[in-house]
Amino acid sequence: MTQTNKRGRPRKFDEDETLDRIMQVFWKHGYAATSLDQIAAETGLNRPSLYGAFGSKKSMFLQALDRFSDQMHVHLREAGMSAKGANGRMKAIMSAAIDLYTGRTRLSGAPYGCLAISTLPSEAAQDPEMQAALEKMVHRMDKGFASLIRYENGTNLTEPDIQAKAQQLSLVLHGISIRARSGTDANSLKQLAYSAVDSLLPVT
Amino acid sequence: MTQTNKRGRPRKFDEDETLDRIMQVFWKHGYAATSLDQIAAETGLNRPSLYGAFGSKKSMFLQALDRFSDQMHVHLREAGMSAKGANGRMKAIMSAAIDLYTGRTRLSGAPYGCLAISTLPSEAAQDPEMQAALEKMVHRMDKGFASLIRYENGTNLTEPDIQAKAQQLSLVLHGISIRARSGTDANSLKQLAYSAVDSLLPVT
DNA sequence: GTCATTTTATACCAAATCGCATAAAAACAT
């Protein structure tokens, strides 16, 4: 056991809660348009404290993104558990994602779409780290969908087919996050998503 | 006929060519991360000239976006003409869009995805004009796909079905533009797109 | 209590930002 004795002046803020607030600011305004002053105002901290806890602006953003990714995948995984069969589980996941994108969860307070899809593309072309982060997010979703299909599949689909279907579903969800950001309501999005799931993973 | 006599000092630059260059800068860096100095350097003009010709930064961006939208739709329409049947035409359109997204056309010099999908989402939540522009881009694509399906359809699909299919295809293409921006190569994207088209518009 | 350590708060800095004021330059009208 490492000693966890706190030396020096104690922090006035909770790191996770602060990172949640940071996430919200980036989620709304994107990366470039967010200033450290905005973040300071929203978190109640001042810039030196922010820098001490999370490093540079980019480092802060990437940490918020990781946190978003983890929380989103927990959220979707839980939703997937609540139904049966590939078709049903995928619809539940789509529904949960759309709730997230349209501001109907505790994680998302407003219809800001997907943090990654809404903010990373504008940075990806000028910053390899941002591009890598985008690629990682996309691949993580691909892998998650593939493993669900693989698990629920009655050996009907070959592995390449599984991968292809998973990518198709990711495509659809990314497109849906764009539409959520453009103002489309949750019900319309769910109709779209369900019909996409039905055509890709028909009920057996 | 209004007299088109040019009064005053003649311009040293071509407006369309300059707008093309402006478009490239926004395409690569997004809206917020692009500075007027960058644009000035890239176009060879100085800021007052830019302002005189195109107005504010946002006005410049929206004009570049309109130009992109028009040129893209010409590009896709031409591609659609080159094939027969709903399935074939849609595949040709997808292929042309992917060429555009991956920097394989004269319009796009690099694999920067779609100007609209790569840059607008990050601005949409804080600026209603940007959100409206994003919505307009999405709807324009929906309408284009719907009219193609409607035209090629042998009265098999009802109008709501046509709209739904069109939106599905838009979803797919938006997702593909995200992947293009994340670095996926053109061939992989085309495989994805073709298989999506086959499942949504099967050959009769 | 005194020292070491860590966080906070204020203030600063150099660079970059958008927009515009001002004046020179280049054309046409008369």
Next chain:
DNA sequence: ATGTTTTTATGCGATTTGGTATAAAATGAC
């Protein structure tokens, strides 16, 4: 030529940017 009009070029200027230096404050160690 002289004046009018439009574009160019230089440069200002107030604001904002990300990051940090400095010092005060708050804790534990001894």
